Amino acid sequence: xxxxxxxxxxxxxxxxxxxxxxxxxxxxxxxxxxxxxxxxxxxxxxxxxxxxxxxxxxxxxxxxxxxxxxxxxxxxxxxxxxxxxxxxxxxxxxxxxxxxxxxxxxxxxxxx
Amino acid sequence: xxxxxxxxxxxxxxxxxxxxxxxxxxxxxxxxxxxxxxxxxxxxxxxxxxxxxxxxxxxxxxxxxxxxxxxxxxxxxxxxxxxxxxxxxxxxxxxxxxxxxxxxxxxxxxxx
Numbered sequence: 001x002x003x004x005x006x007x008x009x010x011x012x013x014x015x016x017x018x019x020x021x022x023x024x025x026x027x028x029x030x031x032x033x034x035x036x037x038x039x040x041x042x043x044x045x046x047x048x049x050x051x052x053x054x055x056x057x058x059x060x061x062x063x064x065x066x067x068x069x070x071x072x073x074x075x076x077x078x079x080x081x082x083x084x085x086x087x088x089x090x091x092x093x094x095x096x097x098x099x100x101x102x103x104x105x106x107x108x109x110x111x112x
Numbered sequence: 113x114x115x116x117x118x119x120x121x122x123x124x125x126x127x128x129x130x131x132x133x134x135x136x137x138x139x140x141x142x143x144x145x146x147x148x149x150x151x152x153x154x155x156x157x158x159x160x161x162x163x164x165x166x167x168x169x170x171x172x173x174x175x176x177x178x179x180x181x182x183x184x185x186x187x188x189x190x191x192x193x194x195x196x197x198x199x200x201x202x203x204x205x206x207x208x209x210x211x212x213x214x215x216x217x218x219x220x221x222x223x224x
Contacts, residue, residue, distance in 0.1 A: 003130060013128035015194075016122075018117060021115075024201065025201075082194075
């Protein structure tokens, strides 16, 4: 019954950390090396690499080794899967409210 | 520089597991006890309780102890924070594409 969507699991897990969300925002302004990413956060290179690896596994970031440094850039994913899941959930909540609303109106009618 | 949004962290973390996403979908069809939730997944009660606790911490599910069982229902949250973050990210990607597009058109003009 459980729908396995490993890509969606990885997307939501990648977005569940504030530093990783900030890294994505930073890369939105242009590519950066691991050191350039780590510096404003006062983060160790090792810590930064770990975050970048999680983003890379979720295909949100791509990296390229250039000389002695690793350049990071945003991947092409538009978070369509996460977007669709959340939209589906919100729609389900709306439909529940509509049903409740109809039920309450119906009960009111019967009371008259 | 990192924006602490613990609620958003918990939301994305809660959604990063397929069983928890299915529990939310199931509760969308109506409230259920822990046993009723666990059964279709062939899950242990302990395992199910853990998932429900994560959803409760993210305020996506509310629970109420009734007699010997615990009844679970969807919380009122419409995932607005997660929705807004993802929309912001998609908009940022679109703006980057627009800039690239303008840049390419400009370069073409200069080549003529």
